[in-house]
Amino acid sequence: MRKLFAVTLLVLSILLGALPASSLDTAQKIYDDADLFTEEEERELGEWARKIASKKKMDVVVVTTDDTLGKSSMAYADDFFDYNGFGYGPDYDGVLLLINMEIREVWISGSGRGESVFNDETIDKILDKMEPSLRADQFYSATRIFLKNVEYYASHGFQKAAYHTPGLAFVSIIVAALTVIGMAAQNKAVKTTTPDTYLVGDSVRLRENRDIYIRTDVTTRSISSSSGGGSGRSSTHRSSSGRSHSGGGRRF
Amino acid sequence: MSVMVYKCPQCGASLAFDADKQKWECKFCLGTFDKQTLEEYLASLKERNPDLEKPEEVKAESAEEHVQEQLDEDFNRSARAYKCPDCGAEIVTDATTAATFCVFCHNPTIIPARLSGEYRPSKVIPFKISKEAAQKAFLDWCRRKPLVPPDFKSKPQLEKITGMYVPFWLYDCSVSATLRANAQKIRRWRSGNHEHIETKYYELRREGDMRFSGIPADGSSKMEDQTMDLLEPYDYGQMVNFDMSYLSGYLAEKYDVDKEGVWPRIKDKVANDAIAQLMSTAKGYDTVQITHQEVRIKSREAHYTLMPVWMLMYKHGDKKYLFAMNGQTGKVVGKLPISIKRAIAWFCGIAAAVFAVLFVASGVYFL
Numbered sequence: 001m002r003k004l005f006a007v008t009l010l011v012l013s014i015l016l017g018a019l020p021a022s023s024l025d026t027a028q029k030i031y032d033d034a035d036l037f038t039e040e041e042e043r044e045l046g047e048w049a050r051k052i053a054s055k056k057k058m059d060v061v062v063v064t065t066d067d068t069l070g071k072s073s074m075a076y077a078d079d080f081f082d083y084n085g086f087g088y089g090p091d092y093d094g095v096l097l098l099i100n101m102e103i104r105e106v107w108i109s110g111s112g113r114g115e116s117v118f119n120d121e122t123i124d125k126i127l128d129k130m131e132p133s134l135r136a137d138q139f140y141s142a143t144r145i146f147l148k149n150v151e152y153y154a155s156h157g158f159q160k161a162a163y164h165t166p167g168l169a170f171v172s173i174i175v176a177a178l179t180v181i182g183m184a185a186q187n188k189a190v191k192t193t194t195p196d197t198y199l200v201g202d203s204v205r206l207r208e209n210r211d212i213y214i215r216t217d218v219t220t221r222s223i224s225s226s227s228g229g230g231s232g233r234s235s236t237h238r239s240s241s242g243r244s245h246s247g248g249g250r251r252f
Numbered sequence: 253m254s255v256m257v258y259k260c261p262q263c264g265a266s267l268a269f270d271a272d273k274q275k276w277e278c279k280f281c282l283g284t285f286d287k288q289t290l291e292e293y294l295a296s297l298k299e300r301n302p303d304l305e306k307p308e309e310v311k312a313e314s315a316e317e318h319v320q321e322q323l324d325e326d327f328n329r330s331a332r333a334y335k336c337p338d339c340g341a342e343i344v345t346d347a348t349t350a351a352t353f354c355v356f357c358h359n360p361t362i363i364p365a366r367l368s369g370e371y372r373p374s375k376v377i378p379f380k381i382s383k384e385a386a387q388k389a390f391l392d393w394c395r396r397k398p399l400v401p402p403d404f405k406s407k408p409q410l411e412k413i414t415g416m417y418v419p420f421w422l423y424d425c426s427v428s429a430t431l432r433a434n435a436q437k438i439r440r441w442r443s444g445n446h447e448h449i450e451t452k453y454y455e456l457r458r459e460g461d462m463r464f465s466g467i468p469a470d471g472s473s474k475m476e477d478q479t480m481d482l483l484e485p486y487d488y489g490q491m492v493n494f495d496m497s498y499l500s501g502y503l504a505e506k507y508d509v510d511k512e513g514v515w516p517r518i519k520d521k522v523a524n525d526a527i528a529q530l531m532s533t534a535k536g537y538d539t540v541q542i543t544h545q546e547v548r549i550k551s552r553e554a555h556y557t558l559m560p561v562w563m564l565m566y567k568h569g570d571k572k573y574l575f576a577m578n579g580q581t582g583k584v585v586g587k588l589p590i591s592i593k594r595a596i597a598w599f600c601g602i603a604a605a606v607f608a609v610l611f612v613a614s615g616v617y618f619l
Contacts, residue, residue, distance in 0.1 A: 155618075156618075157616060157617070158615035158618075160614075160615070160618040161612075161614040161615035161617075164614055165611075168607055168610045169603075171606070171610060172602075172603045172604075172606040172607035173603050175603070175606045176598075176599045176600075176601075176603035176606060179598070179602050180399075180595055180599045180602070183397070183398055183399050184399055184590055186396070186399075189482045189583075189584065189585040189586070190482075191481075191482060192482075192484070192485065192583065193485050195525040195529055196529075197484070197485050197525075198464045198465060198466055198485075198521075198525065199462065199463075199464055199525065199529065200462070200463040200464060200465050203461075203463040204460055204461075205460055205461045205462070206458065206459070206460040206533065207460055208457050208458060208459035209458055209459075209460075210456070211435070211454050211456050211457075211534075212454060212455040212456075212457065213452065213453075213454055214453040214454060214455055215453050216453070217453075218448055218449065218450045218451075219448070219449045219451075220446050220448050220449075221446065221447050221449075222445050222446050222447075223445055223446070
């Protein structure tokens with residue numbers, strides 16, 4: 001038991017273990033040009049973004065703007081990422097969130113490893129979660145939702161599993177409790193007689209045996225057909241710098 | 253009052269019924285005798301001593317039961333003392349004991365007065381499972397239970413396992429039953445974007461006669477009814493006419509709850525079974541709710557029978573536990589103590605194992 005715990009801890013620490021530090025670990029991550037956050041919020045979001053970036057080796061940038069200089073949200077997001085030296089490693093691994101207040105549009109752009117991690121389906125899921133907050137002009141909480149999801153999706157398999165620890169622990173406890181209750185119940189004997197045990201052969205004589213039909217009711221309800229899930233496809237495009245990006249966004 | 257001991261035709265030592273061989277065995281000269289031999293021997297003895305109604309039946313000079321001078325009133329009221337015909341020691345018994353052992357010479361001893369007249373059973377199912385087999389069954393039963401305290405399966409307990417003929421009333425009943433019920437057939441289907449549920453309602457009427465035979469209920473107030481019920485069923489095919497010799501080597505009780513006393517229990521069982529019979533004719537319905545049921549008993553007849561049961565009472569901590577086993581079929585009924593420590597250990601172990609498996613599985617899934 002204790003041994004198992006120690007091994008689990010060791011595996012986790014290796015998986016989560018810090019790799020060599022990079023200057024990106026301390027760089028500015030929040031560019032609040034549209035002034036959507038208070039200074040306190042900006043500091044807090046920045047700290048969190050830097051933590052995720054250095055831990056996952058996946059750069060995290062949040063940009064808000066009132067003016068995209070005539071560019072589309074996609075182009076503005078991609079260029080902001082490419083021309084400001086973001087992204088870890090040779091493939092510039094990272095993800096950028098753009099809140100474009102000019103046309104009230106939100107855009108998520110992935111680069112390098114972020115391209116496959118933040119594919120169409122994942123971006124859609126994240127946007128779904130952010131949308132209510134964005135519509136209510138709660139940009140701080142919308143950004144927190146974004147960061148939380150980036151932290152999760154940027155993780156590798158076992159790191160992702162670690163995020164599910166409470167759920168897995170809950171299931172384990174239920175299974176263990178049921179098993180032990182089952183073990184305790186093993187001590188109880190069960191009845192092994194049936195209504196036929198003491199019945200004399202074919203002594204049953206039915207004097208009345210009628211099934212009287214009374215009526216029929218029919219109820220009808222319509223069922224809404226649900227649409228199929230996404231395929232995990234990543235539609236990528238090239239930005240003005242010639243680098244490839246994944247991306248997706250929507251108006252709010 | 254007198255007691256009786258079955259003697260070996262060869263050497264005169266006492267005989268005990270052997271469940272494995274279904275014969276009487278002499279532990280002294282190792283002779284085994286079947287029922288016929290024993291009866292012939294008894295008959296020849298009777299010829300030689302015509303005064304004796306039964307051989308070796310000691311007509312103790314102090315013929316009346318002499319009550320022990322004990323201060324305990326309860327004990328005085330229920331305890332009876334007999335003289336062992338072999339060693340002369342006193343055998344003290346409960347008021348309901350019909351067969352026992354002499355504490356001193358361990359002779360199997362039978363008290364015929366408690367097995368005659370209204371107390372004479374009409375049938376008996378002899379033991380089919382020997383003491384060794386019963387002990388093994390008990391050990392196996394404990395072994396399969398992971399929550400039993402580790403210090404529990406001790407040998408000394410095993411020695412206390414006793415075979416006892418428990419008094420049972422077997423009822424034959426003829427009943428007439430009436431049943432009314434509401435029933436439904438439910439059908440679901442889809443057409444396009446719509447789901448349809450069709451419910452057909454029926455009223456069921458059943459009325460019929462049927463007979464039951466051998467519905468058992470124990471006639472001993474010492475035995476827990478629930479435990480005795482769980483030991484069922486016995487195979488009546490192996491039931492034989494009562495003979496005292498089967499009791500030799502076992503404990504036996506006479507009934508202290510008469511046939512009217514057990515009738516309410518029997519009546520419940522009969523009513524449940526009769527309604528279940530009628531319900532079994534209601535086929536093809538998705539739900540059936542009984543609205544009215546009535547069971548009338550047209551005739552009933554009770555038979556007094558002795559059934560074989562292995563029993564072991566044991567203490568763990570301050571609590572008493574009972575292990576009982578059908579002496580014919582081997583069905584086991586009983587409770588075992590549960591070790592909280594072991595339960596917690598199992599809980600933690602299983603939880604950790606399940607968590608590890610789930611974690612690795614989900615980790616691999618997310619890769």
